[in-house]
Amino acid sequence: MSLLHLAIVLPFLSAVFIPFLFKGLRNIHTGWFVLLVPLALFIYFIQYMPLTRDGQTVTRTLEWIPSLGINFIAHVDGLGLLFAMLITGIGALVVLYSIYYLAKEKEALHNFYVYLLMFMGAMLGVVLSDNLIVLYMFWEFTSISSFLLIGYWYDRERSRYGAQKSMLITVFGGLSMLGGIVLLYIMGGTFSIQELIGMSSGFMTDPLFVPALLLILLGAFTKSAQFPFHIWLPDAMEAPTPVSAYLHSATMVKAGIYLVARMSPVFAESELWLWLVAGFGIFTLFWGSFNAVKQTDLKAILAFSTISQLGLIMSLLGLGAAALHFDQLDDNVYMIATIAAVFHLINHATFKGSLFMMAGIVDHETGTRDIRKLGGLVNLMPITFTIAIIGCFSMAGLPPFNGFLSKEMFLTGMISVFELDIFNLSTWGVLFPVLAWIASVFTFVYSIKLVFKTFLGKPQFEKLPKKPHEAPVGMLISPLILVALVIVFGFFPNLLSNSMIKPAVESILPSLVDAGQTVKVDIYFWHGFTPELFMTIGIILTGIVLYSTLAKWESIYNRIPHRFTLNGLYDGGLSRSETGGYRLTNGVMTGFMRTYLVYIFSFFTAILLSTLLITDGFSIDTSNLAEIRSYEVILGLVLVSAAVTILFAKSRLTSIISLGAVGYSVALFFVLFRAPDLALTQLVIETVSVALFLLCFYHLPEISRKEERMKFRLGNAVLSITVGLTMTLIAISSFSSRSFESISQYHIDNVYELAAGGNMVNVILVDFRGFDTLFEICVLGIASFGIYAMVRFRGVGRENE
Amino acid sequence: MKKPNDLILKTVTKVISFIIILFSLHLFFAGHYEPGGGFIGGLMTAAALVLLLLAYDMKTVNTILPFNYKIMTALGLLIAVLTSAGALLFNVPFLTHAYDYFELPLLGETSLHTAVLFDIGVYLVVIGITMTIIQTIGESE
Numbered sequence: 001m002s003l004l005h006l007a008i009v010l011p012f013l014s015a016v017f018i019p020f021l022f023k024g025l026r027n028i029h030t031g032w033f034v035l036l037v038p039l040a041l042f043i044y045f046i047q048y049m050p051l052t053r054d055g056q057t058v059t060r061t062l063e064w065i066p067s068l069g070i071n072f073i074a075h076v077d078g079l080g081l082l083f084a085m086l087i088t089g090i091g092a093l094v095v096l097y098s099i100y101y102l103a104k105e106k107e108a109l110h111n112f113y114v115y116l117l118m119f120m121g122a123m124l125g126v127v128l129s130d131n132l133i134v135l136y137m138f139w140e141f142t143s144i145s146s147f148l149l150i151g152y153w154y155d156r157e158r159s160r161y162g163a164q165k166s167m168l169i170t171v172f173g174g175l176s177m178l179g180g181i182v183l184l185y186i187m188g189g190t191f192s193i194q195e196l197i198g199m200s201s202g203f204m205t206d207p208l209f210v211p212a213l214l215l216i217l218l219g220a221f222t223k224s225a226q227f228p229f230h231i232w233l234p235d236a237m238e239a240p241t242p243v244s245a246y247l248h249s250a251t252m253v254k255a256g257i258y259l260v261a262r263m264s265p266v267f268a269e270s271e272l273w274l275w276l277v278a279g280f281g282i283f284t285l286f287w288g289s290f291n292a293v294k295q296t297d298l299k300a301i302l303a304f305s306t307i308s309q310l311g312l313i314m315s316l317l318g319l320g321a322a323a324l325h326f327d328q329l330d331d332n333v334y335m336i337a338t339i340a341a342v343f344h345l346i347n348h349a350t351f352k353g354s355l356f357m358m359a360g361i362v363d364h365e366t367g368t369r370d371i372r373k374l375g376g377l378v379n380l381m382p383i384t385f386t387i388a389i390i391g392c393f394s395m396a397g398l399p400p401f402n403g404f405l406s407k408e409m410f411l412t413g414m415i416s417v418f419e420l421d422i423f424n425l426s427t428w429g430v431l432f433p434v435l436a437w438i439a440s441v442f443t444f445v446y447s448i449k450l451v452f453k454t455f456l457g458k459p460q461f462e463k464l465p466k467k468p469h470e471a472p473v474g475m476l477i478s479p480l481i482l483v484a485l486v487i488v489f490g491f492f493p494n495l496l497s498n499s500m501i502k503p504a505v506e507s508i509l510p511s512l513v514d515a516g517q518t519v520k521v522d523i524y525f526w527h528g529f530t531p532e533l534f535m536t537i538g539i540i541l542t543g544i545v546l547y548s549t550l551a552k553w554e555s556i557y558n559r560i561p562h563r564f565t566l567n568g569l570y571d572g573g574l575s576r577s578e579t580g581g582y583r584l585t586n587g588v589m590t591g592f593m594r595t596y597l598v599y600i601f602s603f604f605t606a607i608l609l610s611t612l613l614i615t616d617g618f619s620i621d622t623s624n625l626a627e628i629r630s631y632e633v634i635l636g637l638v639l640v641s642a643a644v645t646i647l648f649a650k651s652r653l654t655s656i657i658s659l660g661a662v663g664y665s666v667a668l669f670f671v672l673f674r675a676p677d678l679a680l681t682q683l684v685i686e687t688v689s690v691a692l693f694l695l696c697f698y699h700l701p702e703i704s705r706k707e708e709r710m711k712f713r714l715g716n717a718v719l720s721i722t723v724g725l726t727m728t729l730i731a732i733s734s735f736s737s738r739s740f741e742s743i744s745q746y747h748i749d750n751v752y753e754l755a756a757g758g759n760m761v762n763v764i765l766v767d768f769r770g771f772d773t774l775f776e777i778c779v780l781g782i783a784s785f786g787i788y789a790m791v792r793f794r795g796v797g798r799e800n801e
Numbered sequence: 802m803k804k805p806n807d808l809i810l811k812t813v814t815k816v817i818s819f820i821i822i823l824f825s826l827h828l829f830f831a832g833h834y835e836p837g838g839g840f841i842g843g844l845m846t847a848a849a850l851v852l853l854l855l856a857y858d859m860k861t862v863n864t865i866l867p868f869n870y871k872i873m874t875a876l877g878l879l880i881a882v883l884t885s886a887g888a889l890l891f892n893v894p895f896l897t898h899a900y901d902y903f904e905l906p907l908l909g910e911t912s913l914h915t916a917v918l919f920d921i922g923v924y925l926v927v928i929g930i931t932m933t934i935i936q937t938i939g940e941s942e
Contacts, residue, residue: 759837
């Protein structure tokens with residue numbers, strides 16, 4: 001176990017101590033201890049930066065289940081390190097923020113920090129694992145810990161609903177991903193991502209390639225809240241705000257992005273990949289931003305905004321795959337899409353984290369997140385306002401913040417679609433820049449709305465549950481650091497380009513780098529009068545117009561009835577599958593033994609008859625038949641007539657007597673077929689069982705003793721005849737196709753030699769096959785004790801009831 | 802209610818039940834060479850006991866034959882298991898029987914077989930369970 005492994009599992013290990021710290025040191029907020037973990041990890045991961053900058057990677061292997069090829073392989077490259085730094089860096093800020101956000105007197109902090117640390121460790125595991133099964137394990141850990149965090153205030157109905165919804169959707173995706181992983185393993189024979197990348201060129205023609213691609217993407221899309229799986233994210237906003245800031249803006253929702261980026265080298269050669277990732281991404285971008293405008297809850301706006309921004313990154317990753325189809329790295333315009341994706345990933349983590357914290361501050365200090373009640377807070381909360389305006393302008397893509405740069409690059413990437421002449425992108429591809437532009441307009445509208453409705457406008461403090469005031473300093477530190485980064489990255493984007501972005505891009509598109517070329521990442525603030533600049537100006541102008549006329553067109557959102565929305569579909573589907581499942585089990589499990597017997601017998605005959613038909617197994621061979629004698633015919637007739645009497649007898653007594661007759665004629669058959677031991681036993685046992693039947697009859701309640709024929713049911717008749725017929729056919733076939741001699745000759749030869757006996761049946765029972773007899777007498781013993789217990793102790797339990 | 806006079810039944814039972822028991826013992830011991838064996842022998846002995854139960858009442862039969870049939874079942878199982886396990890002492894597989902011919906003082910040359918011990922276990926179990934079932938049901942209201 002190397003230090004790197006220790007670093008990944010450190011959050012899990014430290015989570016063990018949290019309850020003790022919480023119970024033992026009540027005076028100190030537990031968060032202070034927790035803060036040390038992400039800080040230490042962040043510092044630890046910084047030292048990898050020089051390595052990855054030079055294009056080196058670090059791999060450490062810890063054997064877990066080597067026989068199955070499952071080993072905990074930690075692999076640090078540009079992409080993994082970028083995510084690890086995001087996770088630990090923002091993790092530290094979020095923990096700091098949560099110290100001031102959650103009161104130590106009121107909240108169950110030990111739960112909170114244990115879940116949070118679990119989540120942090122799981123995310124580190126996801127981004128730093130090279131083994132797909134280990135990645136999947138950590139992936140499900142993130143689902144579980146996020147479920148726990150969303151349901152943190154478990155006494156609230158909405159929290160439980162949101163937690164369940166996110167659990168169902170992300171676990172559905174996670175399981176699909178597992179399927180994809182298994183398919184990849186079948187194709188490549190390894191779980192290691194790096195090895196799979198090495199052999200990816202052979203996969204394109206594999207019949208399992210498309211299913212594997214679809215399943216992996218399903219996992220990524222559900223986790224990253226892509227359309228139509230985005231519906232869990234707005235409901236996950238019931239979580240405490242630090243959780244929303246951490247999980248649902250900066251880390252967990254980017255796990256899907258990470259997966260797509262990580263698996264890009266394996267799948268990106270395919271047309272399907274490009275279309276699906278880019279297409280779903282761009283539509284998610286549009287849909288998220290379109291829906292964000294109508295929200296009235298601060299966190300709901302941010303949730304839809306996150307969805308839309310994730311779609312943006314996803315679409316860029318999809319388009320970036322186009323770069324693989326052009327060998328030259330210089331002048332490769334499609335590279336810019338991948339660079340933009342990585343850059344926007346960082347930017348989004350910074351500004352969205354700060355915005356969530358801002359929303360949390362507003363909620364904390366005013367008691368509400370509803371923008372209809374808020375307004376005019378600018379004078380009371382100037383620092384929070386500053387944070388909000390920087391975050392929102394960066395989100396809207398306004399200069400001079402980092403969002404502007406990544407949005408410009410995004411537009412450049414989208415425009416480059418025009419130059420693509422692969423995969424029919426020249427026809428339908430036109431939609432990409434158009435949708436991107438429209439979505440950016442909506443992004444502008446909701447960003448402006450977020451700031452203006454909250455902080456500007458008419459103060460209406462009388463509607464607020466609390467008297468608003470500025471937040472404590474501690475709560476402001478984290479968002480201030482984040483917005484400082486927004487500005488720093490905005491003015492000096494090249495700080496990141498060589499240290500973080502270039503290595504990450506190289507790990508997303510490794511095949512392009514192999515040829516000795518390097519990616520040139522150079523982000524300029526000013527790129528001249530290009531089409532994207534005019535698009536941005538257009539976005540701003542249209543956005544202002546739309547925002548000022550918001551009241552006029554807002555009503556179009558109410559046009560769609562709830563039933564046809566995706567949430568309606570989810571709720572309806574859930575309740576319908578529940579009632580459907582209930583109805584199905586109610587219909588099938590009637591509680592009547594008769595029904596179950598019908599199932600069993602129909603299944604039995606269906607299976608046997610169809611096997612007989614399919615394998616053409618029926619055969620008749622009359623050569624081995626013995627001669628039929630008159631005794632057997634007469635006895636057979638007696639037996640059949642007795643059996644028929646049982647069916648048609650009016651009284652139960654007649655049935656019992658006929659059953660006895662059947663038993664005695666069977667005993668006579670034993671005599672005829674020379675089985676004296678069987679005949680003796682059959683006679684005595686038949687006598688005993690008839691006596692017991694008579695006993696049962698004697699004790700029947702008066703009401704069911706009335707004479708009545710068995711009711712005729714056609715279904716029963718048909719079924720019983722089929723069963724009889726099936727067994728007859730099978731008996732005839734098996735008799736006719738005897739393929740080897742019986743082993744009875746051995747017994748005949750050795751009954752005296754080996755066992756010193758003359759009665760072969762008895763010798764077999766006690767000597768050759770004595771083991772069976774041993775357990776048969778056990779069965780008899782159990783039966784007698786059972787009868788004894790049932791008769792003696794009846795009614796004992798009833799008294800206790 | 803006046804008790805019916807069943808002198809004939811009782812007298813006949815006295816004679817018959819011994820014959821049945823002898824027959825059952827014959828079935829039991831002849832089992833290795835002729836039709837019979839522990840199972841049917843046990844059932845026959847139980848039949849004799851049932852006949853006694855029919856002619857007399859349960860209390861009387863219990864006084865003359867004070868057996869606890871549940872213990873008899875357990876004893877039979879124990880004998881069968883020990884006989885089978887005894888083979889392990891001689892380093893042969895479970896349930897390997899052994900036999901030999903011995904010169905016994907009264908019977909002369911006799912074949913003794915451990916399978917008979919096993920059969921005694923079966924015999925006792927069968928008597929035990931039959932009597933347990935019949936007694937239990939007979940005593941219940």
